[in-house]
Structures are given as C-alpha cells and as structure tokens.
Amino acid sequence: EMGHQFGGNHTFNGTAGSCGGGNRNGPTAYEPGSGVTIMAYAGICGSDNIASNSIDHFHAGSLAEMTPFIVSEGGSTCPEKDTTGNTAPSVYAGISGLYIPISTPFELTGVALDNEGDSLTYCWEQMDTGPAGNFNEPVGNAPLFRSFAPTTDPTRVFPRMSAIVNNTQSLAEVLPFYSRGMTFRLTVRDNHGYGGGVEWDTRTLQATEQAGPFEVLSQNAPTTWMAGSFQNIEWDVANTNQAPVSAEMVSISLSMDGGYTYPVLLADSLANDGDALVFIPDTLQGDQFRVKVKAVGNVFFDINNHNITITPATEPGFAIGASEFSQLACGEESVSYEVQLAPRLGFEGEISVSVESLPGAVMAVYDTLLTAPAQFAVTLSGFQGLASGFYPFQLIAESGEIADTLDFIIELYANIPGLVTLLSPVEGEPEVSTRPTLSWENNPDAAAYQVEIALDPGFTDIFLTESDILETTYSVPTELPDSSLIYWRVQASNPGCGSGEYAASFFETEVIRCRIFTTDSLPLSMSPEEAVITSVINVDEDIIIRDLNILGLKGFHVPIGDLNFRLRSPEGPIIDLITEDCAIGISFDLSLDDEAEEAVPCPFANGGTYRPEEELKTYNGQNARGEWQLLLFKDQHNGTLREWAIEICYPKPLTGIKEGGKPAPQLTVFPNPANAELKVQLPADVRPGARFYISSAAGQLLFQHAVEQFSGPEAVDIGHLPAGLYFLQLFSREGQLLGNSKFVRME
Numbered sequence: 001e002m003g004h005q006f007g008g009n010h011t012f013n014g015t016a017g018s019c020g021g022g023n024r025n026g027p028t029a030y031e032p033g034s035g036v037t038i039m040a041y042a043g044i045c046g047s048d049n050i051a052s053n054s055i056d057h058f059h060a061g062s063l064a065e066m067t068p069f070i071v072s073e074g075g076s077t078c079p080e081k082d083t084t085g086n087t088a089p090s091v092y093a094g095i096s097g098l099y100i101p102i103s104t105p106f107e108l109t110g111v112a113l114d115n116e117g118d119s120l121t122y123c124w125e126q127m128d129t130g131p132a133g134n135f136n137e138p139v140g141n142a143p144l145f146r147s148f149a150p151t152t153d154p155t156r157v158f159p160r161m162s163a164i165v166n167n168t169q170s171l172a173e174v175l176p177f178y179s180r181g182m183t184f185r186l187t188v189r190d191n192h193g194y195g196g197g198v199e200w201d202t203r204t205l206q207a208t209e210q211a212g213p214f215e216v217l218s219q220n221a222p223t224t225w226m227a228g229s230f231q232n233i234e235w236d237v238a239n240t241n242q243a244p245v246s247a248e249m250v251s252i253s254l255s256m257d258g259g260y261t262y263p264v265l266l267a268d269s270l271a272n273d274g275d276a277l278v279f280i281p282d283t284l285q286g287d288q289f290r291v292k293v294k295a296v297g298n299v300f301f302d303i304n305n306h307n308i309t310i311t312p313a314t315e316p317g318f319a320i321g322a323s324e325f326s327q328l329a330c331g332e333e334s335v336s337y338e339v340q341l342a343p344r345l346g347f348e349g350e351i352s353v354s355v356e357s358l359p360g361a362v363m364a365v366y367d368t369l370l371t372a373p374a375q376f377a378v379t380l381s382g383f384q385g386l387a388s389g390f391y392p393f394q395l396i397a398e399s400g401e402i403a404d405t406l407d408f409i410i411e412l413y414a415n416i417p418g419l420v421t422l423l424s425p426v427e428g429e430p431e432v433s434t435r436p437t438l439s440w441e442n443n444p445d446a447a448a449y450q451v452e453i454a455l456d457p458g459f460t461d462i463f464l465t466e467s468d469i470l471e472t473t474y475s476v477p478t479e480l481p482d483s484s485l486i487y488w489r490v491q492a493s494n495p496g497c498g499s500g501e502y503a504a505s506f507f508e509t510e511v512i513r514c515r516i517f518t519t520d521s522l523p524l525s526m527s528p529e530e531a532v533i534t535s536v537i538n539v540d541e542d543i544i545i546r547d548l549n550i551l552g553l554k555g556f557h558v559p560i561g562d563l564n565f566r567l568r569s570p571e572g573p574i575i576d577l578i579t580e581d582c583a584i585g586i587s588f589d590l591s592l593d594d595e596a597e598e599a600v601p602c603p604f605a606n607g608g609t610y611r612p613e614e615e616l617k618t619y620n621g622q623n624a625r626g627e628w629q630l631l632l633f634k635d636q637h638n639g640t641l642r643e644w645a646i647e648i649c650y651p652k653p654l655t656g657i658k659e660g661g662k663p664a665p666q667l668t669v670f671p672n673p674a675n676a677e678l679k680v681q682l683p684a685d686v687r688p689g690a691r692f693y694i695s696s697a698a699g700q701l702l703f704q705h706a707v708e709q710f711s712g713p714e715a716v717d718i719g720h721l722p723a724g725l726y727f728l729q730l731f732s733r734e735g736q737l738l739g740n741s742k743f744v745r746m747e
Helices: 060-071 161-165
Strands: 090-092 098-101 106-109 111-113 121-126 155-158 180-189 198-208 223-226 230-236 249-255 264-271 275-279 286-295 301-303 308-311 317-321 326-330 335-344 350-356 363-365 369-371 374-381 389-399 402-413 422-424 429-432 437-440 448-454 462-469 473-475 485-494 503-509 512-517 524-526 532-539 547-557 564-568 574-578 587-592 626-633 639-651 668-670 677-681 691-696 701-706 713-717 724-731 737-745
Touching: 060 121, 060 180, 060 198, 090 180, 090 198, 230 286, 230 317, 249 275, 264 275, 275 317, 275 335, 317 389, 317 402, 326 335, 335 389, 335 402, 350 374, 369 374, 422 503, 437 485, 503 737, 512 532, 512 547, 524 532, 532 639, 626 639, 668 737, 677 724, 691 713
Parallel strands: 098 198, 223 308, 326 402, 429 503
Antiparallel strands: 090 111, 106 155, 121 180, 180 198, 230 275, 249 264, 249 286, 286 301, 286 308, 317 335, 335 374, 350 369, 350 389, 363 374, 389 402, 422 437, 437 473, 448 462, 448 485, 485 503, 512 639, 524 639, 532 626, 547 587, 547 639, 564 574, 564 626, 668 677, 677 713, 691 701, 691 724, 724 737
C-alpha cells in the first residue's frame, strides 16, 4: 500500500483471481501474469501466478510513475527534506531500433557510472503494455518478460540462461514469435548508505518475422573434440544477414561451465553465412563446453544444445582444416580450396604438403612447404575431357612422423545441360490419364530437373511447377483438367554451370464422362424388426471409376441418431458414410462428395453436399459393374429411404461408331497440330452432300463444313478456333458416319 500512497498503480497484466475485478490498470500493466514486483499481485492471481511471493523492489514503471509525485507533486509538500551528498549514477542502455529475429535469445548490456564510486546494481525490465490475457500466449504489444531482482551484472539474457542451457521454457519469459516492438528500461541503483540514487535509460528493439529463428545446428548431440584441432560450427542464418536485421558478421565463443559464461573467443567478425572453421585452443580439456554464435553489432545469439567434451592434446604437432571440402566446377573453370594450418603445443617444424588422386589431367597449384600457423589455397584446373561427376582427392600434410589428411571433393559439371529428351507421354498422345507420370531421358550434365505444366503453348497459364526433381520421372500430384490439351516442359540444371533450355511437348487428357445410376426399388420401408436395410443399385457397364459421389440421399428415421449409413461396392470394401450421432431432427436430405468443403453437419436435412466420414475415392480404379449396396444400420424403429443415386465419373474415349456397332475408320488429317488450315484425306465412298462436324473436346458442336472436294484432301478452315484439342466427324448426306479424327489447333 505504500506504493499507492506514493502515487503508484498496479503493474500486473493478468486478469485471473485477484488480478481480475477491475484491479488491473492498463496504462501501467508492464508485468506478465500476476507480476512479481511490489505493485504486482504475486501469488494471488490463480492461473496467472508467475511466482508465489513478491520481490522487494519497485518496477521501473512504478519508479517513473511515483517520482513526479514525490519530487514535484502532492508528495513534495509534506516531507522534511535533507541533503544526502549523493548523486544518481549516469546510465546508458544501448542503441535503440535494432531488428532481431523471432524466437531467438538475445542479451542486453548497459553501462553506468557513479561519481561516488558506490556499488551499482542493474535491473532490466520490459516497459510494454498491451492486451490483458494469458502470459504464455501474448498478443499485440503485451509484456513478454517478467522482472527479476537487481544484480551486479549489467547484462540480462532473455530468457534466463538456465532455460537456454537446459532447453526448457522459462516461466513468464516468452521470446517474441511475431513481428512486434519491445521497449526495455535499465534501472541502476547506487545503494548509497544515506539516501540512495537511482537512474534509468530506455532502449527499443523490433522483432521481425522476416528473420528467425537463428539457431546453432552443429554439436547438438554428444560431441568430442581434441584440443588443438579445427572444428566446423554450423548455424541457421534464417535471413538475419538480410534487411531488416542486416547482421552481416558473427562472433563465436566457447563456454567452459556448461553454457552459462563464454570467456573463450574462438573467432570474431566472421561472415554470417552459416558455417565457420574454428581452432580449439590446445590448452583446454573437460566435458562442460558449449558454443555460442552471436551477431556482431546486434544482441541476438544462440548456443548448441549439448555439452561438448574436449580431450587434452598430448604431444606437439599441428592441425589442418578447411571450411569447405567440396567445390563446384563448371567446364574449364578453376576452383580453389582454402586450407588452414595451426601449431599444437608449441610445434615449430616445417610442414610439407602434397595432393593425391587428382582425376585425369587436373593440375594443383599450392605451397608445398609451410610453417604453422598458415593459411593457403589449393587451386585446381585442367578439367577438360572429364565427364560430369564427383571426384575425390586428398591433401596430405607431413612433418617427420606426424601426418594428417583432408579429403576433398570436386563436384564437376562439364557443361550447361543440353536439351532434355522427353519420353512419355509422347507428343500429341491422346487419352492420357489426368494424373499421368511424365518421364524423360537422363541428362549426364544434370543435377536436377524442373517440370512445368501449362494450359497454353506459350506457358503463360502455368498449372503446376515442380523444382529440384532428382529422378527422370515425375508423377503429377493433382488432377489435370480432363478433355484438355496439356503442355509440359522439362529443364535440366546443375549448380555449377546453371540451367539449360526447356524441352516442351503436349498431350491430350482423357475425356471424363459422368453417369448417374438409380434404382426403381424405392421408397424402401424400414421396419422395427430389421437391423440392417439394404438398397441396391445395379451398374450394367464395364467402366473404371475415376470419381464417385452419392446424390440425393433422402428419407427419415426416428430417431435420426440411431441410423448409420454405409456403402459397399461390387468388389468391396464397406466404407462408413455417416455414423456420427445426431439428435436433431428425424429426416435426412444430402449428397456426399469427397471434394465438399464441409463434413456432414447435424442435422443433415438441408440438401447440401458434404464429405463422407470415409473417402469415396476408396473405390477409384475399380470396375463399377455389379451391385452397389447402401446399408442402413438401425435400431428397432421405423423409417423410410425415399431416394438415393450414384454418380460415377470415368474415362471414355471419343471414338465414332458406324451403324451396326462397328468403329468408323480414322480419317487422315495433316498437318497435326495445325494453325490456320487442316487438310483431311477423304475416303473413297464420299458423295455430294457430305459434311464435317467439328466439336470441342467436351463434345460441343462448334461448326460444320460442307465437303467441296470429292477426291484428294479437303481443306477445312480452323484459324478462328482457339488453341486446343478438337474432334472431327464426317457424315454422309443420309447421316451415316463415314469417319472421324482428332486434331490440335496451335497458335
């Protein structure tokens, strides 16, 4: 209550328990949950409690609120004032406005000076107020981080280093996981014996979803190093080297106490590119080491997740290392490998270097005699005549009986990949599945392929693109439009030389037809004594199911919740259509389709289309011929099945049939594809009055053309048609089908 007398309001942001009932003060709700400082409600806010007891200091927000009251407002008129001879410390919290990645630890360090040389304590606290709510699920500008008691350390790590080391969540310390601003205040107290001085400074940070989380990727499992060796450290840059974070450099340091402090600097001002080679000092040994990668000029960092064991170096020698063991080469280009040498335990001898197992006529240029420490390059050239491939070689460093070897790889690509040879579907192939598998020949210079599928020959209407395909086949994952001309192309590429040109082709997808099958044996009564009612629809055609739907399922049952719907195909199995209990209504009226947006609701009597419990596509690929059974499982009550139907969609080639059921002959058309004019070779029996009928792939009649030539080829103007697949039929004057064909109109 003393804080209230000094003009201070509550600082908690929770609303549970005693934090509710109007006790929260929005403008000063700086602390997540119940809060922990004097003006908070620690221990009495139920699920919002973040501590059972308060800590005995005022939050920075309380100090800022109470100071004017004490110094210049109502509280300044009543006290007897005295001079302490003390001055408040000067404080600098650091640069404001830095961008940091989301979900990434960070640390803030301030600087303070005191004229009297008093022992200073530091307290970093968040100064954001936002919507009230669960402290584990902040929204908007709500506070993320609780307050802790002041310490003599000017640095605070967010969250607590113990949580980072143990890979646990620190209570009431939530790293920003969405773009937002954060304001922090560093309060410094000089703890002067006769009237202490206090001062503060503020800095801001901006978390951005455009970067993060920044994470150390290596040494996250038990690892053993030898002292005096080179080791690679890897991390996920997570776009932190790009704007707005723009952290171009990092430092790497080593902890000796399990991850709490990092006194050993391994490297400074390294490129923030996700990989670095560091030398482990030859004097270290133990099993409590951790690696820290921190942005230079920024506040964010990460550490590896597991302690590292370092075994001691036992005798003088040298270490050899490289950060890149594989290099890309294209054609006649040269490549270089950067290599480092470092002495171990005072080694001073000369080191001879050699390269072995180079392929073909490849030449290596490098320094052959060195003393450590040294950094040198091995440059390779002369790749002419080598095929694309991976070529290993070794670099050997020797000094007397001491030797070390590094294994390198040349990732060579002899050329920019040439044009890919497309295999299947063949160009112009008709009646191709709407889920085809595309294939092409292996290109010896390719590392990967890109496939594009389009609905126009110019590839402006792209239907699907897939990159980084490592095989020479690609199964289209989604249904292509049926009855359509599909254009596809493949491009080979490799990381050394780049991408080749596209090889393009086209095919026509199968025509999908849909038929509705019904039964005359409806309505069907459900008597109380029957546990299962079966309604049968007979399909009398050999058709392969591509899609199946249940249409107009109507009837009633009392109660509706005791009725379960199942379906069995001629080949099986039985699938559940509707089995969920629904206690609303007595009637049912709906259709079922796997592609419907919603599952079956309750009630289901509005005539809508919904997804069945189990997928109807279970039957895709089956022959539909035979008995389809709708099974209604019920209890001892009455009901009626009034209607139901099955819609089956299936591929059906468009082939002309002459009278008598015999196929009509295929007409010869050329060129195919054609642009403005299509020529048709007429059959010998054509007579005056014969006509061509040109239809779309969907079967719509577009125009007619009367035959003018009665021998040789007949020219048909098709220049007015859009690009696509068309069907042509020739009928006699009497209506007899004389022949048919397909053609492609291309721009």
